[in-house]
Amino acid sequence: MTIKTPMARALGLGSAKSGTEHWWMQRVTAVALVPLSLWFLVALLGLEGFEQAAVTAWIAQPVTAVLLLLLVGALVYHSFLGTQVVIEDYTGGATRVVTLVVIRFVHVAVAVAAVFAILKIAFGTAP
Amino acid sequence: MDNTNRPLSPHIGVYRWLITSTLSILHRATGLALSVSTLLLAAWLLGAATGAGAYQAVIGFIVSPVGLLILVGASYAFFFHLANGIRHLFWDAGMGFEMEQARASGWSVVAVSILATLILWALVIASGS
Numbered sequence: 001m002t003i004k005t006p007m008a009r010a011l012g013l014g015s016a017k018s019g020t021e022h023w024w025m026q027r028v029t030a031v032a033l034v035p036l037s038l039w040f041l042v043a044l045l046g047l048e049g050f051e052q053a054a055v056t057a058w059i060a061q062p063v064t065a066v067l068l069l070l071l072v073g074a075l076v077y078h079s080f081l082g083t084q085v086v087i088e089d090y091t092g093g094a095t096r097v098v099t100l101v102v103i104r105f106v107h108v109a110v111a112v113a114a115v116f117a118i119l120k121i122a123f124g125t126a127p
Numbered sequence: 128m129d130n131t132n133r134p135l136s137p138h139i140g141v142y143r144w145l146i147t148s149t150l151s152i153l154h155r156a157t158g159l160a161l162s163v164s165t166l167l168l169a170a171w172l173l174g175a176a177t178g179a180g181a182y183q184a185v186i187g188f189i190v191s192p193v194g195l196l197i198l199v200g201a202s203y204a205f206f207f208h209l210a211n212g213i214r215h216l217f218w219d220a221g222m223g224f225e226m227e228q229a230r231a232s233g234w235s236v237v238a239v240s241i242l243a244t245l246i247l248w249a250l251v252i253a254s255g256s
Contacts, residue, residue: 027219030212037209045250052182055175068172079162086155114169117176 022081029078036071056121065122069115076111080104146233154211157204164201202247207240 002009043064048054058064080103087099142148167189174185188194214232217223223232 027216030216034209034213037205041205041247045247045254050186052175052179055182059172059175072168075165075168079158079165082155082158083162086159110165110169114172117169117172120176121172 022084026078026081029074029081032070032074033078036067036074039067040071059118059121060124062122065118068118072111072114072118076107076114080107083107146237147229150211150233150236154208154215157208157211160201160204161208164197164204167197167201199244199248203240203244206243206247207236210236210239210243 043058047058059068083103084100087096087103091099170185171189174182189198214223214236217232223229
């Protein structure tokens with residue numbers, strides 16, 4: 001038995017809290033990734049070879065660096081949200097908790113590594 | 128605790144094959160494959176930022192038979208996930224829910240993803256790298 005009103009229960013519990021945010025951010029990042037990923041693909045096709053000098057010169061251009069940072073951000077966020085749902089659907093108990101933590105660590109590490117690499121090249125301190 | 132006779136949901140084997148359910152699980156599979164491929168993207172960027180030796184190691188792996196196989200697979204996964212993802216976004220907007228529409232959009236995703244992959248690699252081979 002509860003003396004709470006239905007409204008109080010709805011506000012305090014249930015999927016109306018962070019569940020919507022997860023679903024919504026998965027769509028927002030998906031919409032962002034449509035132009036960003038297509039730009040990345042077309043840009044790669046247009047590169048003059050894949051020698052390190054050519055690649056770093058391309059990444060060092062401000063427009064490239066900014067778009068790459070946006071791509072990495074949206075991509076890793078979208079990947080984390082999607083992987084999280086898959087884990088929650090197919091695992092349970094301790095396996096679920098451990099896998100979710102590992103997956104979060106990996107995604108943060110990948111994002112930090114990629115962002116650091118882009119900034120290092122863009123600010124001209126790459127060898 | 129005597130509830131072992133509870134009804135169970137039907138095993139996956141009793142369902143007949145459907146394009147819609149096949150694309151649904153493929154969306155997950157390609158999504159996970161792309162998540163793994165993101166490691167390669169990060170390695171490529173990190174290699175470029177680290178130096179000639181590290182960069183050559185990454186490129187060496189990418190142009191190896193295993194690396195190329197991953198790249199071709201990732202490109203198909205990308206086009207599939209992109210096309211089917213757009214199909215999902217239309218559903219989120221409340222469009223294309225009729226069975227006939229869902230089947231037609233599903234087959235379009237299959238056609239577009241295969242065609243786009245073929246065109247991409249034709250362009251790559253034509254460019255000679």
